[in-house]
Amino acid sequence: MRVLIVGAGSAGLTCAWRLAREPSTEVVLIDAGVDPGPDVPSFLLRDMVLPPPFYWDYAEFDRGYFLPRGKLFGGTSAVNATAAVRGHPWCYDAWGSPSWRWERCLPSFRAIEADMQFGAEPYHGHAGPVPITRCELGGFDHALGDAYVRRGLARIADHNAPGHLGFGPFPTNRIGDDRASTLRTLLPELRGRPNVTLRPQTEAVRVVMAHGEARGVLVRTAQGDEQLLEADRVVLSGGTFGSPEMLFASGIGPADGLRTAGLPVHVDAPEVGANLVDHPYVQMGIEVSDPAKPAAPPGKGALLTFELDGPGHLQAHAFAYRTRAVDPSADPCSAAVTCALLTPESRGRLELGTGRARVRLNHLSSDVDARRMAEIVARVADVVADLASEGALRLPADPWWHADDLPAACRREVVTYHHPVGTCRMGSDTASVVDEALRVRGVERLMVADASVMPSLPRGQTNLGAMMIGHRAAEFLLEAPPP
Template identity: 60%
Template sequence: MRTVIVGAGSAGLMCAWKLSEDPGHEVVLVDAGTDPGPEVPGELRTEILLPPHYYWPYADEATGAFLPRGKVFGGSSAVNAAAAVRGHPWCYDAWGSDLWSYEACLPAFRAIEADRQFGHDDHHGADGPIAITRYEQSAFDLAFQDTYRRHGHDPVPDHNAPGALGFGPFPTNHVDGVRMSTLVAVLPRIRARAHVRLLPDSEVLRVLVSGGAACGVVLRDARGEHLVEADQVILSAGTFGTPEILFQSGIGPADALRAAWIPVVTDAPQLGTNLSDHVLFQMNVEVTDASELPMPGGRGTLLTYELPGENHPQAQMFAYHAPFFDPTAAPDTAAVAAALVTPESRGRLTLGRGRAKVRLGHLSDPLDRVRAADIVTRAADLVDDLAAQGRVKLPDSPWWRGEDLSEACRAQALTYHHPVGTCRMSRDGDGVVDEYLRVRGVEGLSVADASVMPTVPRAHTNLAAMMIGYRAATFAAR
């Protein structure tokens, strides 16, 4: 059996690791990005602002905002802030499948992690490849915790405990100074396996389908275009990349395929729709004591709480040292971030020849605008509390104190870099893939990445993508 996995990111490398546990199963792992080799460069181990060649050139068509997706072995896990939050049981139960309930996903979550504080708890793992820890908090973050407490929130030691809400240290896979990406933590475990073949710098152009079944991929590398044959193909190219490959393979909305002069293999009208992303708002303030700065992104204090409404609408808040993401920020700047992590709004990919056009659609739903204004108002109250303590100084005319906060939120909305859903999974025939992640209408072709999520979890999506890759391998091995 030969399986070609397209995409060596969070899901793809985890899928390859699990699938290649069987020495009789040949795995070919293909990625358009580079394989840095056994000695991972320091910048890919520790830095958050990386050279352009490590990213795909996606941008939001509506705003022009850069949408960084990792173009390197390890994918976005090799370029992100390494926040390691899973989400709640109701995140996965809402996907509408017993096969993807929280209880069904939990064994995979446990298998991929080595939690340094809670690894021996029933809902955690201690022996997986992805190390997770929580840091002692800075003086600024401790002051922020006191402010959270005064505003009615409770402390939680473990944000990955089922149903945990409140404030506590960010779980992170940035451990001992190193980002524990799948590049660093998983690839070394499979690199020496003789039945695993790595094909870096190889962009997959399309899946080859014959007689209604996938039989390989056509890729382009330094030698030109050529075919890699396969018994089955798993696409793990991400929320933007996987729909592009499916479309170029003749799988997508039939009318759009015909308009692009691509022969229709199977009509998949949902492809590229249902794009969902967390929306983030940022309030920059001056820290009055430069010796007491917040921690870098993903390592300080995280607050989670529920908003009024049905189905557990939720927000996040945290502060971080602003130059961590923005080198133009003054060194004494703290960024107070607030996020709506249960968006109703949906965007889409417009697919055709070449790169997809991305529209995230942030705050296009009126309910999201109401909730965004509520979240920003609460965050502003916290910032005012810190200012009253003398810990921070507000800018002149802060955007979050304008008369029309709803419109201000629309203007200030940022991506939280957690896009999902463009190849939605469903039990019925309405999704691009079924519960086993098989592409409808094509045998031997599956998708394993964040694009299959029907809704975005109330958490950073990196661990969830790894979980999907791990589970996809168990399906593919059957």
Template identity: 45%
Template sequence: MSGKTPKVVIVGAGSAGLMLADGIADRADVTIVEGGIDPGSPAPRQMLYDYIFPASLDWGYRSTKGVPLLRGKVVGGSSSVNSSAGVRGQQWDFDPWGEGWTWADCLPALRANETDLQFGDADHHGDSGPIVMTRLKPGPIDDAFTAACLAAGHPEAPDHNAPGALGIGPWPTNRVDEGRWGTLAGVMPGLRGRVTLLAETTAHRVVITDGRARGVELTEAGESGTRVLPADVVVLSAGAFGTPELLIASGVDLPGVGEHLQDHPWVMLNALADPDLIAERPVSGSLLRLGLGGDPHEEIQIFPFSAHLYDMSRPVGEVSFAVGLMAPRSRGSLRVTPEGTAIDLGHLAEEIDRRSLAEGVRVAADLLDRVAATGIVTIPDNPWWRADDLEQQVVARAETYNHPVGTARLGDDDDPTAVVDRRLRVRGVDGLMVADASVMPAITRANTNLATMMIGRRAADLIEL
């Protein structure tokens, strides 16, 4: 595209979209199309500290079982409304992604994105990126949980993002002054004046003619009609639900679109505690990561947090001990039907997932007993996790950890189910890319936000301008 400044339209101002924009803003004419609001810069206090948001900041997705699937409808995407959990994944997560996406390929982007306040001088961390990483002072329940884990033989893990780390330690979290530090707070301020942001603007489809993306059909805020925003390159960064919807609406008929959906299922073991003790560290305190049977690939997360913080109908003194299955085999799908978008998460469809999550609950139950023995929490009578039919119990109680990935996954040319190639180009359509969690060929054994930001940063290196 020599001789002119290329026009790039990015659909989605979330974790990946803003990182991509940041990487190319000085060599392209970039327009970002975002369906949600722009809260402005600096990010307002409620976007930094609130945990319950109005429905207007959620895309309103529901699973086929009617379960809400929260996705941030706001600049910064889900990084503006999540819990800022900053576990990024291990070498064994990325190496199976293959050529161009191994740990060695992805680590430079992970480092470039972060400023790690405790471990920034380590060669596997960054010290000058826009996303500030830190570990918060634990509260009393975190201290009791940590002591229980150590007593049970789990090793200490002061840095959960160190290569090979497993064990008990503080949550890595992207926060500044304990406020949520996603791409709205960390990246968007530096983009203002360098890109065009069209907030509260609906993207309907990518306009494709003669096998090439020509632009995006959209409706801007306050307008009733549509117009086409021309582009030399269109990048879909609308997330694991929004991107396949747009591909389908645009007539991209590839067998992998909407397939291979993965998500981390989790269950809660709830106990009661003094509300004042919970309030000292309601979230982002301690985290146990363990490999079932000693296999680090079979990872389980266990950690306590305030149930009331996310659901005000729960008692103020209720603390949830979450158990997350981080290496699920089960897969679901997203289908666009005349009745709407049907999202089947596929949780625990595979027997091995049911067994593994049940085993994770047994580990958590033992730890909870140890914590309760100190008197800091009280376990309810006849708790569900002591039932004989534990596998059935976890199937009935499994919820979403809200980490959907894989619905437009990357792969090799000989993989008929791959939607994008290793440079994130949509197969069969020139000038069209995908850069978000939907391209992950397999879910990371970690909270997916930092890996999604990494994909955006990698896309800035891969885009052909």
């Protein structure tokens, strides 16, 4: 079986890694970005802000801010902050599919991870390729932790233990100070396998179909030449923005929108690009008083998780990070205390446009979401105020979070937590873009395997979830090879 995977990010590299272990399976992995080679430059392993060529050119259409998606082997796992909270069992049970309940996803989570502290626990893995660890807390995190404990919040050691809520170190996929991205952890093994072909700087143009089947992908090389790469199976792993864009280009999407854009209509699939959901996120800018106890860099500090009142495990994240990690010009004492709503109701969409598709995240468009975000901010702001009164931090002259209309202020301040999902929704209903085995409805031999298939968000980062989906996609392919 020859499998062509479009996109060498978290899901695509994990899918290739699992498939390549079967010698009878030929894997061709293409990506429009570069392959940095076996000796990955240190800036690709450590820097939070990379040069523009390492990102896709996406921006939030209505508000204009940049949406960093990695354009290189390793994808966004090679440019992120390495936070690795995978969510709780009820996150996956909520997808409504017996095939994707927590107990069916857990074996793939365990297969990809090597948890350095809790690998012996039944809900963790100890021998996978991706190390998960927790950094020792220090500096400003201790002051935050003490303030949380005074409010009755628990100290916890493992945010990935099912059901655990409280304050404790971020799980993070790191090797020392380096990102343990799929570029660093999975690609080296693929380089040595005779049944794997790596094609960097190879941009997918469209899926080529005949008689209702995907036969391969038309690609454009770095030299501008177009080639047809044939395959028995095509797996799109371009991410929440890239995979629906590829379906649009291939004539799979809302029929009226495709015709307006001058594209053929092979499958009228109205939900392609719909159901876009992302964690909304706001930041309180502060200054830490003691330069010897600064906030930690992103992904290396502590995380608070807690639930709001109401049904359905409504959940929030709060943490502090050192601003200089993302803005080198910032004062060393500058920090951001951040708040995120992990269970939003608001939905956006990805729309056909000229060049890149239009990304409309639509954060806090629901009044319920705006009120919930305001509740999260108010609770965390009380802690910030206490620490300011104790002299642990300094507030700005007119904090935005002191606004009389806090929901409206949250709507003005909201940005992305960088966890978009849902634009190729998986489900058992015929309106879903892919079925429960990740097969694109209306086209044989074509799958989507990345965070775009998630029907709803997990209560955590999406990187490990995308790897889990890539691993399960490979299992589906190996269970049902082409005739």
